[in-house]
Amino acid sequence: MEGVDDQATDLDEAFEGAAAMVASVAGSDTLGTDTLLHLYGLYKQATSGPCTTFRPSFFDRKARAKWAAWKELDNLPADEAKLQYIGLVKSACPEFQEAQAGKLKGGGPGGPVFSSLADGPEDSQTGPPLGSLHLLASENDVPALTFLLDNRADLNSRDEEGCTALHWAADRGSLQALDLLVSKGADVNARDADGQTPLHYAALSEHKQACKALIKAGADAHLRDSSGNRPQDVDEHAASWDVWKAK
Known part of the structure; x- marks a missing residue:
């Protein structure tokens, strides 16, 4: 011993x-x-x-x-x-x-x-401006989103990465915000700077229900990003979901 x-x-x-x-x-x-x-x-x-x-x-x-x-x-x-x-x-x-x-x-x-990397999840990149559509979508703040949209906020405005508020809602799995944005006419196939759609973001973050909602709203599961990946290709776990069948 x-x-x-x-x-x-x-x-x-x-x-x-x-x-x-x-x-x-x-x-x-x-x-x-x-x-x-x-x-x-x-x-x-x-x-x-x-x-x-x-x-x-x-x-x-x-x-x-x-x-x-x-x-x-x-x-x-x-x-x-x-x-x-x-x-x-x-x-x-x-x-x-x-x-x-x-x-x-x-x-x-x-x-x-x-030392040469972020200290952890709390060391985030700068997010969207306080009170913006993007932030409210990520926080699933439907009342505030509704107010801004009813007062002519730009539904498909982009952040520095080319993301719309729908990208943020999809990434965070904010289903109520996602449904609201879609109902108001958000572009479900909007592409960010890397060619990724909200459906890519939902799949990458493993939000299955968000993927279902986006596909139901007309999101194209065949669209490829700048690396040639479809939404179902970006995450090994999401790839096995039945949401991609017949898509």
């Missing part, structure tokens, strides 16, 4: 040393975004276990990328995650080979992989 305990201690020390090494180079060009994301996923899997949090909104791109990096490691044991983390740091930071594991300074648990 003593030998097993010693091995566990050695692994933990090496893991902490690798994390400290990442902290020491954070902010430099040593580690690219893809490497940092993978390190984040491995760190979370090693220290917190499988991801059980809800997927962040499509609009929260940094948080969503981090969530995906962690989620894809669901079946990886904690010790294996630590080993992979250490191996990745060794390959990305040759100087780590020469450092004593656990002796480096400059980072605590979790610190390294957060």
Whole structure:
């Protein structure tokens, strides 16, 4: 048992040393975004276990990328995650080979992989202006939406990403707001800057009921975004839904 305990201690020390090494180079060009994301996923899997949090909104791109990096490691044991983390740091930071594991300074648990990425779901990208159609749609605020629309607000106005209020309602699964916008004549096939429609957003965020409502309203499930993906292609779970049949 003593030998097993010693091995566990050695692994933990090496893991902490690798994390400290990442902290020491954070902010430099040593580690690219893809490497940092993978390190984040491995760190979370090693220290917190499988991801059980809800997927962040499509609009929260940094948080969503981090969530995906962690989620894809669901079946990886904690010790294996630590080993992979250490191996990745060794390959990305040759100087780590020469450092004593656990002796480096400059980072605590979790610190390294957060430094060049968003700190978490709460670190969102700037949202739509307060009181705008987009924000009200995302919050499912039907009375306020109705007031603005009755006072000639632009139903199909775009935000900086080319999204309409219907994109926001679809992304958040705000069904009442979605129904209202559709009833007022919102363009169900409006495309954002990446060619994605509200139906793409609903599928990507796994809002099945929103997908059903959009398709019923005439959304085209065959439209492809700039990457060539149909709405049913953007998420592996959504791809199996029966909403796409005969569409």
